[in-house]
Amino acid sequence: MKITGRQFDRFSKLIYHSCGISLHDGKLSLLQARLAKRLRSTGIDSVDEYLKLLESDEQELINFLDVISTNHTYFFRENHHFECLCGDHLNIWCAASSSGEEPYSVAIHCLEKGFRPSILATDISTKVLQIGERGIYPIEKAKSLPTHILKRYFQKGHGQWEGHVSVKDDIKRMVTFKRFNLLGDMPHDKTFDVIFCRNVLIYFDRTTREQVINKLYNVLRCNGFLIIGGAESLTNIKHRYKYIRPSIYQKGSQP
Numbered sequence: 001m002k003i004t005g006r007q008f009d010r011f012s013k014l015i016y017h018s019c020g021i022s023l024h025d026g027k028l029s030l031l032q033a034r035l036a037k038r039l040r041s042t043g044i045d046s047v048d049e050y051l052k053l054l055e056s057d058e059q060e061l062i063n064f065l066d067v068i069s070t071n072h073t074y075f076f077r078e079n080h081h082f083e084c085l086c087g088d089h090l091n092i093w094c095a096a097s098s099s100g101e102e103p104y105s106v107a108i109h110c111l112e113k114g115f116r117p118s119i120l121a122t123d124i125s126t127k128v129l130q131i132g133e134r135g136i137y138p139i140e141k142a143k144s145l146p147t148h149i150l151k152r153y154f155q156k157g158h159g160q161w162e163g164h165v166s167v168k169d170d171i172k173r174m175v176t177f178k179r180f181n182l183l184g185d186m187p188h189d190k191t192f193d194v195i196f197c198r199n200v201l202i203y204f205d206r207t208t209r210e211q212v213i214n215k216l217y218n219v220l221r222c223n224g225f226l227i228i229g230g231a232e233s234l235t236n237i238k239h240r241y242k243y244i245r246p247s248i249y250q251k252g253s254q255p
């Protein structure tokens with residue numbers, strides 16, 4: 001199965017409009033490999049026919065975004081960012097949480113510091129949200145965690161879960177997983193003390209980054225923090241946040 005230049009353009013436009021991810025030409029082989037998976041699952045063997053399905057079937061679009069999204073994450077990734085968290089931060093949003101390692105790491109960090117926030121974990125991919133909700137990970141994913149953290153917050157899997165660890169229920173109760181597309185309308189009924197939006201802006205172009213960053217501003221409480229990934233920046237973006245230090249921005253005391 002080969003994708004023509006015209007088909008690649010149709011996929012790129014569809015992906016860009018549905019989730020903001022910009023596919024450049026270098027991503028052709030990646031798209032090809034991931035598309036092959038969906039063609040196998042749907043039993044469709046023509047790329048044009050699959051494109052038609054994608055444009056008309058919302059569930060297939062969700063399935064497609066599941067295979068297209070890059071979900072790489074790990075426990076305590078860039079955990080120096082967590083140092084700005086304090087007991088005032090009881091409502092935290094991980095806005096591209098992937099499979100849960102980020103929100104669970106935040107939860108564990110806060111418990112170790114002596115407070116217990118409630119954490120909303122959202123992502124566009126339903127596949128990773130299910131993993132997060134289940135809270136079970138291959139043991140290698142937890143290898144680098146200090147023994148006392150492993151003992152306190154995880155339990156060893158048995159039977160079919162041999163070789164895995166499970167996040168303890170008490171931690172799971174702190175985190176709510178929901179599907180949310182950062183391109184969509186923000187939930188207006190809630191504001192957050194801290195928003196993590198890490199390692200996702202990198203997939204967006206400048207216009208989309210600017211839109212997302214400014215929408216997050218509206219649901220951040222005054223003096224709240226926005227935390228982005230270490231490889232990301234708000235340079236060349238119009239925004240109202242105060243720069244605190246690399247990756248960390250704050251909303252002023254008045255909106």
Ligand SMILES: C[S@@+](CC[C@H](N)C(=O)[O-])C[C@H]1O[C@@H](n2cnc3c(N)ncnc32)[C@H](O)[C@@H]1O
Nearest residue numbers: 019069071073096098124125181182198199200
């Ligand atoms: C590389 S992971 C980053 C995970 C985590 N924040 C971290 O730093 O380890 C990027 C995540 O962004 C999600 N994503 C991509 N586009 C999105 C969108 N439009 N809305 C919400 N999530 C999106 C992907 O599904 C993926 O799980």
